[in-house]
Amino acid sequence: MKKNTSKKIFIVAMLAWPLLHWAIFTLYMNIQTVVYSVQRFNYYIGDWQFVKFKNYSKLFDYILTNTDNFGIAFRNTFLWLGLNVFIIIPIALVVAYFLTKKIPLYRFFSSVFFIPNIISIVVLTMAWSFMWHPTQGVVNSILDIIGLGSLKQTWLGNSSTALGNVFLYCVWAGIGWNNLILSGAIGKIPKEILEASELDGVTNVQEFFHIIIPSIWPTIVTVVIIGAAAAFRVFLQPQLLTNGQYGTTSVPLRVVKTVTEDSGYGLASAAGLTIAVLGFIAVYIIKSLLDRLGKKWE
Amino acid sequence: MKKLFSILLVAVLILTLLAGCSSNDADVSSQEAQSSKELSDSEPVTLKVAYFEGGFGADWFEWLKAEYESLHENVTIELEGDANLNDTIVPKIEGGTETPDVFFVNGIKWKQWGTQGLVLEISDLYDMEVYGTESTLNEIINDAAKEYFYFDPVGAGVKKYAVPWSAGPFGVVYNKIMFDEHGWTYPNTYDEFLNLCELIKAEGIAPLTYPGIYKNYVSPFYRGWQIQSLGVDKWKEYKNPTSDEIYIDEALLKPWEKWEELNKKGYLLEGTPALNHTSAQIEFINEKAAMILNGYWLENEMADAWPDEYEIVMAPTPADGILNKNTMLTLIPDSGQIYGKTKHPEIAKDFLLFTLSPEATQKFAEMSGGLRPLNYDLSDAEVTDFIKSCLNTLSDNSIYSFTDKGGSELMYIDKNYDEMGEIESGNMTAEQAYKIMKNNAKKNYEDKKDELGLD
Structure with missing residues (x-):
C-alpha cells in the first residue's frame, strides 16, 4: 500500500513539471492564438471584440490580392517546402553517399558541410551578403574577371534574383545537417551487403537507388518530415538577408511584421493558424506518400 | 493510473486557465489619494523605474535617480535597465506581474494599453508645470510630438498616455568636409538638389545612398514629398481621413515620380537596394556616397568607424510643391x-x-547623445557638431517638422516599400506604383472602418 502511494507521488512529481510547461506554453498559448484570431482590438471601446471569421476572410482576401505581401508569403512558404523536400534533401543524400564512399578529403568535406550548423545564422547571412555584395562581393568580382561582367546583379536587391539567392543560401546552409544524419544511416548499412553487391558488379547508381535508399528509408522519411515542417517556420533567412523585401517574405515573417508594425494580432493569429493547418495537411500527405513508398520496398 | 493522470491533467488545465484570468478592478482614485499623500509626507516610497538599456546606456538614468532622490528624501528610485525590455515589458504589463511603476521603452503599445487601462492616462500631467520651467508640458513639446502623443484614434477626444523620451530628426546626412572641398552647398529646393546630385555624380561620387533592404529609410523623402505635394491641410486629412478621397489625390503621384527620377538618373550608389544599414553607412563613411538618408543615431551607431577627421551634418528634405518648405521627419520612437x-x-x-x-534634457544630450522633442535652447550643451545640427533642424522654424505616426486609426500608414523596390530595380513605373498605392489605401480605409464598426 505504502509502496503504491510513493510510486504515485513519484509519477506525479515527474509528470507535473512537463505537464505544466506544456499546458502553459503550448496549450494556453495556442488557445490564446485561436481566441485572437476571432478578435480585433477596437480603439473606440478600448477592448477586444469578437468578430467571428472576419480576420480569416480578410486574410484570404489579402492572399488573393497579395495585399501586404500575404500572397507572396504563402506562395514562398510552399516553395520552401518544395526546396527542402525535393532539392536540399536529395542533394544531401547524394553528398552523404559520396562522403561515405570515402572520396579524397571526405573528412574535410564533411566538416565543411556541417560548419554552417555551428555558426550563428546572423554571421552566416552576413558572410553570404558580403559574398553577393553588389560592388565588393566576390561573385560580381569573379564575373568581371572571367569577362561576364554583363551578368553582374544586385543579387539581394532585385525581385528577379533575390528569392533565388535566398533559396541558394538555404541550400548551402541546409545540406550539412541532413548530410550528417544521412551519412550516419548509410554508415550503418552492413558492409557485407555492399561488398556482395560490389562482387555482383552493381554500379554506383544501382547501389544508390536499389540498396542505399531502401536501406535507410526510415531515416530519409524522418529528415523529409523534419524538413517539410521546417519550411513552415522559415523566418530568419529572409529577415536577415533581405528583410523580406523583393518578393522573399515568408508567412512567419509576415506574421511577425503584422504584429510588430501594425499591431494586427487578429490577422497575424489567423495567418499563423492557417499556415499551421496547411502545414499539418502538407506534412501528413508527404508522410502518407513516403510510408506507402516504404511499404512497397518492404 | 489513468485516473491519476487525468486528475493531474485537469488540475493543470484549471490552474492554467485561472492564471489567465486576473482581476481588472482597480480603485484609481484611492491610489492617487494615497500617492499624493506620499509625495507630500516623509513616508518612504520605492518607485520602480524600468528602462530599455540600448544605445542610450544607463548613465542618464543613474543621474535622474541621484537628482530625484536628493530632491525627495523619502523616495527611493529602484532602477532596472534591460536590453530586452521592449519585449519583456509586454508580458509584465499585460500579465500584471513584476510590473515597474514607470517604464521607458520603444514602441507604440501604449495606444492599446492606454485604452485598456494598463497604462495610466496622464492628460493632467501635460497641464502641469515642468521642473525647472514655468511652462506646462503642453507648452514645451514640439509640434511633431503633439501629433504623436495627443492620442485621438477615432475623433473621440484627445487623451495622453505617454511622454516623449528620445526623438530626433530623420533626414539627409551629408559629408561636410567633402562638400567644402568641392564647393558644394546643401540645396534649399528640389531642383537645386537635382543640380547638386548632377555635380556630385560628375565627380565620380555617388550622390546618395541608404540602407536599401530597409525601405523605411526612404521615409524622409517619401513622406516629405507627400506633404510638399499635398500641403499641410491635405496632409492633416491624410493622417485623419474623413473619407478615402484624399488617397486618390493626384498630388500623391509626385513622390513616386521623384523616386523614379532619382533612380533613373543614377543618383543612388550602385547596389544600394541590397545594402543593410551597416553596409550603407560604411559606404558613406568611406566617401563612396556624399549623402545618406539616415537619422540622429548615425554618429553613435558608427562610433568606431569614423575616421579621425570627419564632419557630418543633418539636413532636411529640400523644399518643393505647394508647401514650398523644407521638411524634416521627426522620429519619436521612445516614450x-x-x-x-x-x-x-x-x-x-x-x-x-x-x-x-531642461537640465534633464541637456544631460540626456550630453550623457547619452540623445535628443528630445522639447522646445529648449540647448546651444550650451556639450554635444558633437552633428548633434548640434540635429538640434538646429528641430528648432528651425523654416523647416516643417512632422511625424507620420499618431494619425487616426483610419490613416493609410503604409509606404508601399515593395513598389519602391520595384521602381529601383526598374521593374515598375511611378504610375504603376501610384495605382497600387491608391488601391491599397482605399482598401485599408474600408477595412479599418469595418474593424472600428464605423459603417
Missing part, C-alpha cells in the same frame, strides 16, 4: 509611461515631469 495599476501614480507623474526638465 515614458506609468503602469496603470501603480500604487504611486502621483510620484510616478512627478518623476516623469522631472525627467522632462
Whole structure:
C-alpha cells in the first residue's frame, strides 16, 4: 500500500513539471492564438471584440490580392517546402553517399558541410551578403574577371534574383545537417551487403537507388518530415538577408511584421493558424506518400 | 493510473486557465489619494523605474535617480535597465506581474494599453508645470510630438498616455568636409538638389545612398514629398481621413515620380537596394556616397568607424510643391509611461515631469547623445557638431517638422516599400506604383472602418 502511494507521488512529481510547461506554453498559448484570431482590438471601446471569421476572410482576401505581401508569403512558404523536400534533401543524400564512399578529403568535406550548423545564422547571412555584395562581393568580382561582367546583379536587391539567392543560401546552409544524419544511416548499412553487391558488379547508381535508399528509408522519411515542417517556420533567412523585401517574405515573417508594425494580432493569429493547418495537411500527405513508398520496398 | 493522470491533467488545465484570468478592478482614485499623500509626507516610497538599456546606456538614468532622490528624501528610485525590455515589458504589463511603476521603452503599445487601462492616462500631467520651467508640458513639446502623443484614434477626444523620451530628426546626412572641398552647398529646393546630385555624380561620387533592404529609410523623402505635394491641410486629412478621397489625390503621384527620377538618373550608389544599414553607412563613411538618408543615431551607431577627421551634418528634405518648405521627419520612437495599476501614480507623474526638465534634457544630450522633442535652447550643451545640427533642424522654424505616426486609426500608414523596390530595380513605373498605392489605401480605409464598426 505504502509502496503504491510513493510510486504515485513519484509519477506525479515527474509528470507535473512537463505537464505544466506544456499546458502553459503550448496549450494556453495556442488557445490564446485561436481566441485572437476571432478578435480585433477596437480603439473606440478600448477592448477586444469578437468578430467571428472576419480576420480569416480578410486574410484570404489579402492572399488573393497579395495585399501586404500575404500572397507572396504563402506562395514562398510552399516553395520552401518544395526546396527542402525535393532539392536540399536529395542533394544531401547524394553528398552523404559520396562522403561515405570515402572520396579524397571526405573528412574535410564533411566538416565543411556541417560548419554552417555551428555558426550563428546572423554571421552566416552576413558572410553570404558580403559574398553577393553588389560592388565588393566576390561573385560580381569573379564575373568581371572571367569577362561576364554583363551578368553582374544586385543579387539581394532585385525581385528577379533575390528569392533565388535566398533559396541558394538555404541550400548551402541546409545540406550539412541532413548530410550528417544521412551519412550516419548509410554508415550503418552492413558492409557485407555492399561488398556482395560490389562482387555482383552493381554500379554506383544501382547501389544508390536499389540498396542505399531502401536501406535507410526510415531515416530519409524522418529528415523529409523534419524538413517539410521546417519550411513552415522559415523566418530568419529572409529577415536577415533581405528583410523580406523583393518578393522573399515568408508567412512567419509576415506574421511577425503584422504584429510588430501594425499591431494586427487578429490577422497575424489567423495567418499563423492557417499556415499551421496547411502545414499539418502538407506534412501528413508527404508522410502518407513516403510510408506507402516504404511499404512497397518492404 | 489513468485516473491519476487525468486528475493531474485537469488540475493543470484549471490552474492554467485561472492564471489567465486576473482581476481588472482597480480603485484609481484611492491610489492617487494615497500617492499624493506620499509625495507630500516623509513616508518612504520605492518607485520602480524600468528602462530599455540600448544605445542610450544607463548613465542618464543613474543621474535622474541621484537628482530625484536628493530632491525627495523619502523616495527611493529602484532602477532596472534591460536590453530586452521592449519585449519583456509586454508580458509584465499585460500579465500584471513584476510590473515597474514607470517604464521607458520603444514602441507604440501604449495606444492599446492606454485604452485598456494598463497604462495610466496622464492628460493632467501635460497641464502641469515642468521642473525647472514655468511652462506646462503642453507648452514645451514640439509640434511633431503633439501629433504623436495627443492620442485621438477615432475623433473621440484627445487623451495622453505617454511622454516623449528620445526623438530626433530623420533626414539627409551629408559629408561636410567633402562638400567644402568641392564647393558644394546643401540645396534649399528640389531642383537645386537635382543640380547638386548632377555635380556630385560628375565627380565620380555617388550622390546618395541608404540602407536599401530597409525601405523605411526612404521615409524622409517619401513622406516629405507627400506633404510638399499635398500641403499641410491635405496632409492633416491624410493622417485623419474623413473619407478615402484624399488617397486618390493626384498630388500623391509626385513622390513616386521623384523616386523614379532619382533612380533613373543614377543618383543612388550602385547596389544600394541590397545594402543593410551597416553596409550603407560604411559606404558613406568611406566617401563612396556624399549623402545618406539616415537619422540622429548615425554618429553613435558608427562610433568606431569614423575616421579621425570627419564632419557630418543633418539636413532636411529640400523644399518643393505647394508647401514650398523644407521638411524634416521627426522620429519619436521612445516614450515614458506609468503602469496603470501603480500604487504611486502621483510620484510616478512627478518623476516623469522631472525627467522632462531642461537640465534633464541637456544631460540626456550630453550623457547619452540623445535628443528630445522639447522646445529648449540647448546651444550650451556639450554635444558633437552633428548633434548640434540635429538640434538646429528641430528648432528651425523654416523647416516643417512632422511625424507620420499618431494619425487616426483610419490613416493609410503604409509606404508601399515593395513598389519602391520595384521602381529601383526598374521593374515598375511611378504610375504603376501610384495605382497600387491608391488601391491599397482605399482598401485599408474600408477595412479599418469595418474593424472600428464605423459603417
